[in-house]
Amino acid sequence: MLLVAENLVLSRGGRTVIDGLSMRLGDGESLLLTGANGTGKTTLLRALAGFLSPVAGEIRIENENDDRELGELCHFVGHLDGIKPHLTVAENLAFWAAYLDCDASQNDASRLAGALNKFELAALADIPAGYLSAGQKRRLALSRLAAAHRPLWLLDEPSVSLDTASVALLVNAVSAHCAEGGIAIVATHLPLVFENVKEIRLGAQENAA
Amino acid sequence: MQTFTQRLANPTKFMDLSARLLPWVAGFAAAILAYGIYLAFFVAPPDYLHGEIARIMFVHVPSAWLAMACYALIAISAFGLLVFRHPLADVSAKAAAPIGAAFTFLALFTGSLWGKPAWGTYWVWDARLTSVLILFFLYLGLIALRSSIEDETLASKLTAILALVGIVMLPIIKFSVDWGNTLHQPSSVVKLGGPTIHSSILTPLLVMGAGFLVLFVAMHLKAMRNEVLRRRVKALQLAEVARAQASQVTAAAE
Amino acid sequence: MNAFLSLVARDLRLAVRQGGAIGTALGFYLIVVTMLPLGLGADLNLLSRIAPGVLWIALLLSALLSLGRVFESDYEDGSLDVLVTGPLPLELVAVAKALAHWISTSVPLALLAPVLGILLNLELLAYPALVATMLIGTPAVSFIGAVGAALTLRARRGGLLIALLVLPLYVPTLVFGIAAISATLGPDDAAAPFLILTAISLGSMVLGPLAAAAALRAQMQ
Numbered sequence: 001m002l003l004v005a006e007n008l009v010l011s012r013g014g015r016t017v018i019d020g021l022s023m024r025l026g027d028g029e030s031l032l033l034t035g036a037n038g039t040g041k042t043t044l045l046r047a048l049a050g051f052l053s054p055v056a057g058e059i060r061i062e063n064e065n066d067d068r069e070l071g072e073l074c075h076f077v078g079h080l081d082g083i084k085p086h087l088t089v090a091e092n093l094a095f096w097a098a099y100l101d102c103d104a105s106q107n108d109a110s111r112l113a114g115a116l117n118k119f120e121l122a123a124l125a126d127i128p129a130g131y132l133s134a135g136q137k138r139r140l141a142l143s144r145l146a147a148a149h150r151p152l153w154l155l156d157e158p159s160v161s162l163d164t165a166s167v168a169l170l171v172n173a174v175s176a177h178c179a180e181g182g183i184a185i186v187a188t189h190l191p192l193v194f195e196n197v198k199e200i201r202l203g204a205q206e207n208a209a
Numbered sequence: 210m211q212t213f214t215q216r217l218a219n220p221t222k223f224m225d226l227s228a229r230l231l232p233w234v235a236g237f238a239a240a241i242l243a244y245g246i247y248l249a250f251f252v253a254p255p256d257y258l259h260g261e262i263a264r265i266m267f268v269h270v271p272s273a274w275l276a277m278a279c280y281a282l283i284a285i286s287a288f289g290l291l292v293f294r295h296p297l298a299d300v301s302a303k304a305a306a307p308i309g310a311a312f313t314f315l316a317l318f319t320g321s322l323w324g325k326p327a328w329g330t331y332w333v334w335d336a337r338l339t340s341v342l343i344l345f346f347l348y349l350g351l352i353a354l355r356s357s358i359e360d361e362t363l364a365s366k367l368t369a370i371l372a373l374v375g376i377v378m379l380p381i382i383k384f385s386v387d388w389g390n391t392l393h394q395p396s397s398v399v400k401l402g403g404p405t406i407h408s409s410i411l412t413p414l415l416v417m418g419a420g421f422l423v424l425f426v427a428m429h430l431k432a433m434r435n436e437v438l439r440r441r442v443k444a445l446q447l448a449e450v451a452r453a454q455a456s457q458v459t460a461a462a463e
Numbered sequence: 464m465n466a467f468l469s470l471v472a473r474d475l476r477l478a479v480r481q482g483g484a485i486g487t488a489l490g491f492y493l494i495v496v497t498m499l500p501l502g503l504g505a506d507l508n509l510l511s512r513i514a515p516g517v518l519w520i521a522l523l524l525s526a527l528l529s530l531g532r533v534f535e536s537d538y539e540d541g542s543l544d545v546l547v548t549g550p551l552p553l554e555l556v557a558v559a560k561a562l563a564h565w566i567s568t569s570v571p572l573a574l575l576a577p578v579l580g581i582l583l584n585l586e587l588l589a590y591p592a593l594v595a596t597m598l599i600g601t602p603a604v605s606f607i608g609a610v611g612a613a614l615t616l617r618a619r620r621g622g623l624l625i626a627l628l629v630l631p632l633y634v635p636t637l638v639f640g641i642a643a644i645s646a647t648l649g650p651d652d653a654a655a656p657f658l659i660l661t662a663i664s665l666g667s668m669v670l671g672p673l674a675a676a677a678a679l680r681a682q683m684q
Contacts, residue, residue: 013360014447051544051683071548080541086480087473098469099549144545291677346631353627357618366681367614371628374610374674378632381663385635388642388656 001063001073001151002026003183005048008057012043016055023200025185027151030178030194033187035202041187042079044202045154048185049076074152075100079160081141085130089121089140092129093147101148115146119169134161142170145177153177153184159192167192218296220437227430234427242420248413262326265319267413271421272316273341279309279425280344283351284376287369297433299365300440302372303355304432308425310348316341336390340383347375466550467559474563484529488568489575492525496579507584514583515593515644518576522569522597523604523633527626529568530608531615533560534679538616543683553679557609557672565605573597592647596640599657602664603636606671613678635663 003025010018017040025031033041046052048059050071061070083092093112116122119139124132129140138161145153153174159167174184174194186192249267283305289298320338321331332338351368358364478485499517500510537543537560546556576597577590585593611629615621639660646653 014362046544049544049548051547053684072550074548076544076548078541078544080539080544082541082545084473084477084536084540084542086477091476095469095473096545099466099546150548343631343634346627350628350631353624354614354618357615357620357624360617363617363681363684367678370674370678370681371614374632377670378635381635382631385638388659389638 001061001066001183003048003070003152004058004060004062006058008044008047008059009055010040010043010047010052011055012040017043018047018202020057021200022057025183025198027181027183028178030174030184030186030197032192032194032197032199033185033202034189034199037189039202041189041202042156045076045078045156045185045187049074049154051076070152073150074154075145075148075150076154076156077141077144077158078156081137082144083129083137083140085128087129088126089116089129089132090125092140093143096144097147100144100150112147115143118146118173119143119166135163135166138162139166139169142173145173151182153182153186155184155186157188157190158186159188159190220296220300223297224434224437227434231427231430231434234423234430238420238423238427241416241423245413245417245420248416253410253413262323265323267417269316269319269323270414271418272312272319273337274418275421275425276309276313276316276341276344278422279305279312280347280372280376280379282429283309283372287372287376290365290369291373297437299369300433300436301429302368303365304436305429306348306351306355306368308428308432310345310352312421312425313341313345313348317345334390336383336387339386339390343382343386344379347379351375467555470546470551470556470559471563471566474560475567478563478567484532485568485571488525488529489571491528492521492572492575493579495521495524496582499583511584511586514580514585515589515641517583518579518585518593519597519637519640521579522572522576522601523630523637524626525572526569526601526604526608527629530564530605530612530629531622531625533564533609533612534616534675535612535621538682543679547683553676554672557613557675557679558668561606561609561668561671561675564609565602569601569605570598573601586648589644589648592644592653596643596657596660599664600636600640600660603660603667604633606664606667607632607636610671610674610678613675613682616679616682636660639663 003023005021005023008018008021009016010021017038021044023031033044035041043052047054048070050069059070061073063073066073082096084095087095090112093115097112097115113122116125119142121136121139121143124136129137132140138158142155142158155174158170162170171192171194174186178184178196184194186194245267249264253264253267255261255263283302286298286302286305289295290302317338320341324333324338325331351371354371355364355368358367496517499513503509503513534543537546547553549556551559573594577585577594580590580593608625608629611625611632614628615625618624639656642656643653643660645651646656
């Protein structure tokens with residue numbers, strides 16, 4: 001699978017934040033988006049996820065096996081966690097697993113337990129998500145990545161509120177995903193170290209990766 | 210039709226064209242209305258039942274026609290925005306809403322003034338007045354929705370969606386109000402000045418209708434021009450802010 | 464289908480866990496209906512004549528209380544973004560949420576109505592018609608209301624604004640709901656208003672989500 005963006009122009013609130021960005025990412029590749037706040041990292045991720053339409057340019061997936069839309073091929077973990085405080089940790093995850101990945105054979109309890117374990121939330125499975133700390137909520141949001149399979153990961157500031165140990169869990173998850181042939185795009189203004197990662201720095205100049 | 214609107218689509222061309230047209234349209238409106246008022250007051254006979262006061266119909270009926278026509282225009286503009294992304298579609302819709310609300314209010318007000326001598330009360334829930342009242346609410350909704358959203362692009366899209374929902378619901382609302390009315394048998398049935406509309410009444414009515422229509426075109430053009438100018442001022446102000454910010458950044462960097 | 468049902472189930476579970484919202488709507492319904500005899504005097508004949516209308520109008524107002532939140536919480540906690548990446552088109556997401564609102568809020572209100580009818584001395588024969596028209600007509604309330612909720616998602620004064628936008632659109636449902644009740648009590652054919660009410664509800668279940676999804680897409684830009 002190849003993710004291609006060509007001459008992308010994106011605007012937000014009447015301002016052009018991305019002007020003529022191009023990039024190509026293939027299986028197993030990861031991309032780090034850096035830059036100060038307001039340089040368009042979130043806007044770019046949201047455009048890649050299909051939430052916003054570009055002013056100009058094109059985003060497309062080149063994939064022989066699958067003709068699903070980009071939106072259905074990606075996991076989007078944005079600034080907000082997307083969790084319901086009145087549902088337990090396990091219920092939140094079970095819902096997203098059932099909703100995002102309808103393939104019944106993959107929705108058994110062991111997969112969910114595995115996802116919780118990956119982000120060390122197993123002990124909190126029956127706690128209402130509203131009681132969690134900010135870091136724990138972030139980890140719950142990230143555990144979505146493991147609960148349903150999607151080839152493309154779009155992560156917006158995933159390490160905010162995470163302590164060092166949890167950041168390591170995140171990095172491991174992303175590395176494992178890419179090792180299996182997935183694609184990951186991570187926007188961050190905090191330092192995050194991935195192996196074999198390309199970088200696009202927004203705001204200074206538009207790079208082609 | 211497509212190339213005509215495409216030619217007008219450029220705001221600058223629109224401003225040029227409307228600047229030249231507007232005095233003519235306004236003059237035309239004044240002339241037709243003057244003739245219509247003359248006909249309404251001096252040529253049309255007094256109503257057999259209600260006397261002179263029925264002449265208010267010559268303002269009331271055209272106002273109601275315009276109220277509905279204006280909403281249709283807003284719906285067409287909404288369609289133009291959402292489907293064709295016509296650059297002036299939103300300007301047209303935004304300019305038309307308050308004008309349409311005003312015509313609707315005028316229809317309700319003059320209808321009410323007519324109601325006192327005709328039915329003995331300032332308001333009655335007959336099907337027509339009720340439908341126009343609900344149309345007034347639809348206009349208020351459009352204006353309120355637009356004013357409550359900061360982001361102008363978002364406001365234009367959402368108002369357009371609301372206008373299209375409204376135009377779909379309008380016939381259904383009218384149908385339901387008619388139904389509800391026949392159910393409850395209003396105490397008096399309003400007839401336009403008699404059992405049939407005589408030409409001595411019809412002609413002034415049509416002339417006034419035409420006059421109101423041309424008046425509306427003039428007002429709408431003027432309001433659109435104002436809106437285009439307002440947007441230009443805002444764009445200039447935003448550019449000024451961006452310039453000041455950029456120079457501040459470079460000054461701080463030095 | 465699995466995704467659709469799991470979304471409806473989730474919303475219903477949330478509605479139950481956050482029982483306060485439905486409780487408030489039911490309480491509001493009770494209070495508004497109670498104000499009528501206090502305001503109009505306790506003439507039972509008068510109350511009996513206006514009871515169907517009052518019960519319908521108060522139901523519309525009570526439903527409006529909770530409609531604003533149909534999409535709000537998902538929008539504010541980021542769930543809406545993730546819902547869009549699922550297999551359902553946004554139109555079906557809107558259907559699922561409006562359906563959940565209908566089941567969790569409108570139906571309980573409709574079932575409370577006959578109880579409140581006792582307060583208003585509603586005619587005995589009118590009770591079945593009352594419940595029937597409300598069960599048939601409230602999908603329109605939820606689905607048209609969902610359009611209003613989607614439009615007012617980021618608006619200031621959203622709660623009042625949604626009432627201003629949506630109440631005029633409720634007029635047909637109100638008129639035919641009342642007409643159906645009157646027709647069953649009177650000599651006229653009751654089938655016509657019932658059928659028209661059903662048509663309005665079905666129409667709103669198809670067209671409402673289209674408009675709501677368009678509005679949600681615009682809000683997400």
